[in-house]
Amino acid sequence: MKQILLVTWCMMVSWAVSAQQLTKQEEKNRGFAGAVTKQKQYRVIYQMDNGDPKVIEKVLRNLNNALNDPRLKGKLQAELVAFSGGTDAYIKGSKYEDALKQLVAKGVIVAQCANTLKERKIEREQIYDFIGLVPSGNGELILRQAEGWSVIKP
Numbered sequence: 001m002k003q004i005l006l007v008t009w010c011m012m013v014s015w016a017v018s019a020q021q022l023t024k025q026e027e028k029n030r031g032f033a034g035a036v037t038k039q040k041q042y043r044v045i046y047q048m049d050n051g052d053p054k055v056i057e058k059v060l061r062n063l064n065n066a067l068n069d070p071r072l073k074g075k076l077q078a079e080l081v082a083f084s085g086g087t088d089a090y091i092k093g094s095k096y097e098d099a100l101k102q103l104v105a106k107g108v109i110v111a112q113c114a115n116t117l118k119e120r121k122i123e124r125e126q127i128y129d130f131i132g133l134v135p136s137g138n139g140e141l142i143l144r145q146a147e148g149w150s151v152i153k154p
Helices: 002-020 024-030 053-068 084-090 097-105 114-119 137-146
Strands: 042-048 076-082 109-113 132-134 150-152
Touching (some): 042 053, 042 137, 053 076, 053 084, 053 097, 076 084, 084 114, 097 109, 109 114, 109 137, 114 132, 137 150
Parallel strands (some): 042 076, 042 150, 109 132
């Protein structure tokens, strides 16, 4: 019985060791730690065009993750532009006021599409006072991308 247990244990250890052996390419991949910053500044604009709370929270989380990436600390200029359903996050009384104010405090430009306000018959006074206003969200994305900004749509 002891011999059977010992053989079984040895086979399990052998399997575990062989399962952990990596090819050279897998080992190289395992050692990858991400891109290295080479520029003094990076610019990104996040698109928020969906009113689903899970999507809004994802956009805010993704933006904060970028701001907190140690490689980008102090090197990231960011903007968040809302249009269509994303405007819901900016309406006074939404649960996102503190999160948005924290972004502004970190230097993020937080902007709203004026076209969406007009189309949805939302007055400027109905969104948070600290939100910037751009003529169109799509126009903002087009201009920023032409300026070399990365466009992210979580």
